[in-house]
Amino acid sequence: MSPMISVRNLTKVFGEGKTVDDAVALAGEGIGRGEIQQRTGATLAVHDVSFDIEPGELFVIMGLSGSGKSTLVRLLNRLIEPTSGSIEVDGRDLGSLGDADLRSLRNKRIAMVFQHFALLPHRTVRQNAEYGLQIRGVDPGERREKAQWALEQVGLGDRADARPGQLSGGMQQRVGLARALASDTDVLLMDEPYSALDPLIRRDMQHLLVRLQRELRKTIVFITHDLNEAMLLGDRILLLKDGRLVQVGTGPQILESPADDYVRDFVSDVDRSRVLTASDVIRDPRITVTLDERPADVLVRLGKAEATGAYVVDDERRILGVIRDDWLGTAASNGNSGIDRNALVEEFRTTESDRPLIDLLHQVGRNPVPLAVIDDERRLLGVVPRGAVLAALSDPNRSS
Incomplete structure (x- = not known):
């Protein structure tokens, strides 16, 4: 089976003109991010990252603040243009797509769930859930039916006529997830969707995602800085440090065989009882x-x-x-x-x-x-x- 997402030698530098080329050259010599910024004025966000994501996999990208994980997920649908490297989604090279094809891919193949919900306050919950289908030009009856199905999947079938402001933070995030499900895309990109939620609500949302993934088997890229969350959710986990890939593996693989001292220290406080399974x-x-x-x-x-x-x-x-x-x-x-x-x-x-x-x-x-x-x-x-x-x-x- 071919990967749903294939990333090769992906690099992103924020800067202008020659500073970008200089930063890439220094990164290739193994120079760290801080020194690169000091010497060139450019910011190395992601450097030479390669990985594959299989169809139906819940793939977690994690790292501390500033590790490059949010930049990386936005590179996956070209919300940010890469400096170099390639990204393929189901065999299509994103770099070769024109604006119209790229918009079509985002509408039909890739949905995104944001940290701060990104709901439209003047629309009802159902109207928010069907918004992606409306942009796509889907018939009103069909999009209403799909939105209602998605809301029922996340436990909000009886709140379809409410406004976002009438819902708790956890419920608003469920609406954001329902909107992505209603769009029925192949890939869901989730950028720290639960980090703003209270711990108990966050746990409920984690278990909801686990249940939905077991039933629907979407390809999900989930961004988090919380290792326990990564271990609970991820089929595999990619760890980033200063924009560079440190290790990719299952939770148990990373626990048992950390790639270096950074990963070893990172996983030292993980609750192994919640990560390891029978x-x-x-x-x-x-x-x-x-x-x-x-x-x-x-x-x-x-x-x-x-x-x-x-x-x-x-x-x-x-x-x-x-x-x-x-x-x-x-x-x-x-x-x-x-x-x-x-x-x-x-x-x-x-x-x-x-x-x-x-x-x-x-x-x-x-x-x-x-x-x-x-x-x-x-x-x-x-x-x-x-x-x-x-x-x-x-x-x-x-x-x-």
Whole structure:
């Protein structure tokens, strides 16, 4: 599958004339942003950045204030013209587009959600949600229908006739998100959309975005300076420092293998329990059992695994229940040739592979078998032992 967005050697310098060329040359020599500005008067905003974003990916660009992240996201739809480098959206080179084609791309392919909502106060919530469709020339009935659908997606279906001034900050941001959803573009650019919100409202909006992305699978570029937010939302994360790319990877990859001391310090205070999921600590079960196995043989296997119980699964690895060692001991003494389904107990708990570890802490270690990771068909994918969770939550980089 081809990338939805492909960026190669992207550079942006704010300056005039020869100062821009001088700044680019100094940046190529590895000179830092501060010295470049002192020597040339030009500002190096982004330098030699390359990355790909896959269709349906929620890609986070993050860094501290002044790192270049907001400039980078505006380069992606040519709100800012690059100094050099290339940007392709679904195979189309943005640098080759004339003004009319660029406006069409922004209207139909790329939507943007801003930090400060950018709502029109004299229009209703529905009219704000359908504004992008109106610019595109969509029929009034169709745009009303799409806007109403989008408002329902963000939980504002009953506030369509309200004015933005009648809504809280969190609700206004939901309208901004609904406007982007109603436009039904391939790409959403979100420039620190939640940074102005109160912490509780911000958390609600984060979880709303996670739910919508799971259902709609848009290609989203999300800008933030909050690493915990980046780790919660991002399929992958790009870290910027002084306009330069420092590292790209999944949250767990960046936590476990920081590229340098800057990244190591950056991630040192991350709440790992909210970043790592069951899939990051999943293990193969030491033992699984089928109903046709002899209890005496299962007892031997339990002893070798130092376990007091085991999952009993069918031919497709769906969990039927748990068999305990005390029943197996009695059955072995009686010479039973198989496991009685009525002997299975429900002393186990299950989780999905994408569930954060913080949701699992109260479940691990409370039953005779480890926490089971299952798929939608209740098939056993693996287990989450308590020791694996504790090991994952300890930060190996703190001692280095």
